[in-house]
Amino acid sequence: MTQRSEAAVATGTTSARQPPLQILRWQRNLARLIVIAPMLGVAAAAYLAYTRGVTTVDLVLLLVLYVANVFGVEVGYHRHFSHRAFKAHPAVRALLAIAGSASAQGPVLFWVGVHREHHGHTDREGDPHSPRAASPGALAVMRGLWHAHIGWMFQPLPQDFGRKVADLLGDRLIFRLHRYYPLWVALGLLLPAAIGGVLAQSWEGALSGFVWGGLVRVFLVQHATWSVNSICHSFGSRPFDTADTSTNNPLLLLTSLGGCWHNNHHAFPAVARNDFHWWQLDPCGWFVRLLQLSGLAWDLRVASDRMLATRAASDASDSQGESS
Ligand SMILES: [Zn+2]
Numbered sequence: 187m188t189q190r191s192e193a194a195v196a197t198g199t200t201s202a203r204q205p206p207l208q209i210l211r212w213q214r215n216l217a218r219l220i221v222i223a224p225m226l227g228v229a230a231a232a233y234l235a236y237t238r239g240v241t242t243v244d245l246v247l248l249l250v251l252y253v254a255n256v257f258g259v260e261v262g263y264h265r266h267f268s269h270r271a272f273k274a275h276p277a278v279r280a281l282l283a284i285a286g287s288a289s290a291q292g293p294v295l296f297w298v299g300v301h302r303e304h305h306g307h308t309d310r311e312g313d314p315h316s317p318r319a320a321s322p323g324a325l326a327v328m329r330g331l332w333h334a335h336i337g338w339m340f341q342p343l344p345q346d347f348g349r350k351v352a353d354l355l356g357d358r359l360i361f362r363l364h365r366y367y368p369l370w371v372a373l374g375l376l377l378p379a380a381i382g383g384v385l386a387q388s389w390e391g392a393l394s395g396f397v398w399g400g401l402v403r404v405f406l407v408q409h410a411t412w413s414v415n416s417i418c419h420s421f422g423s424r425p426f427d428t429a430d431t432s433t434n435n436p437l438l439l440l441t442s443l444g445g446c447w448h449n450n451h452h453a454f455p456a457v458a459r460n461d462f463h464w465w466q467l468d469p470c471g472w473f474v475r476l477l478q479l480s481g482l483a484w485d486l487r488v489a490s491d492r493m494l495a496t497r498a499a500s501d502a503s504d505s506q507g508e509s510s
Pocket residue numbers: 304308415419432448452
């Protein structure tokens with residue numbers, strides 16, 4: 187990688203395919219809303235917790251919707267739609283698309299397009315959110331982490347998503363769900379408000395449900411996903427010698443529910459389960475297996491022992507070749 191292209195990756199100016207200024211302005215305003223609104227929700231939750239405490243309903247709404255939302259993003263947006271790691275019943279596909287959309291990380295075709303660009307150009311020019319630093323030093327590392335986590339959304343994004351998501355453009359069900367994206371975000375905010383209001387029989391309960399099950403949940407799911415982009419390309423172990431900076435980082439296990447085995451994922455992007463050892467817990471993979479056992483998912487792609495052994499042998503011979 188040339189110094190210039192490294193700098194381009196780190197600063198996010200990765201593509202010659204620049205969008206018109208008006209679209210870039212619109213994209214940046216939307217990114218501000220997506221990032222800042224959930225943060226305001228966290229501040230409101232802190233105020234509510236201080237003034238009236240936190241109810242069991244608030245916490246249950248947060249926990250249940252968080253897990254459903256992460257499954258929507260990691261199982262749906264990522265493993266199913268981006269990598270086609272398994273096939274599923276249309277109702278499951280629809281629910282996964284809706285659950286992923288409710289995390290306010292963009293409509294399904296956008297998310298898949300960005301993610302396929304990430305795999306197509308990982309840590310090289312054209313990767314929308316690589317944290318790879320342009321130069322050594324703590325400041326450069328921090329800038330890289332910021333870019334991979336949030337900053338990339340404010341930079342020009344590739345404009346030719348149609349080419350990247352042609353399979354989904356031809357999928358009538360998913361394309362329709364994609365177009366109704368704002369509705370799914372709104373539903374994700376209003377559903378906990380309605381449940382909180384009904385259970386508490388008060389507007390105060392509705393507000394609390396909206397804040398905890400809605401905004402705080404969106405905040406946590408967003409940062410859980412973005413942490414995989416930033417932290418799992420910066421800190422952790424690399425059992426596979428992939429041509430990128432991807433790492434496994436078990437510290438993100440509880441937030442990512444299995445997405446934290448990111449080096450495993452980059453070594454075998456098309457598989458439905460990231461748990462290559464018994465101790466690599468992968469709740470998202472367990473959920474896919476549960477869908478399979480229920481007859482709701484099939485044709486799971488998995489990394490066989492033979493594939494893992496072949497890959498390990500190839501990595502070992504590569505490193506021997508480099509050291510001799
Ligand atoms: Zn990655």
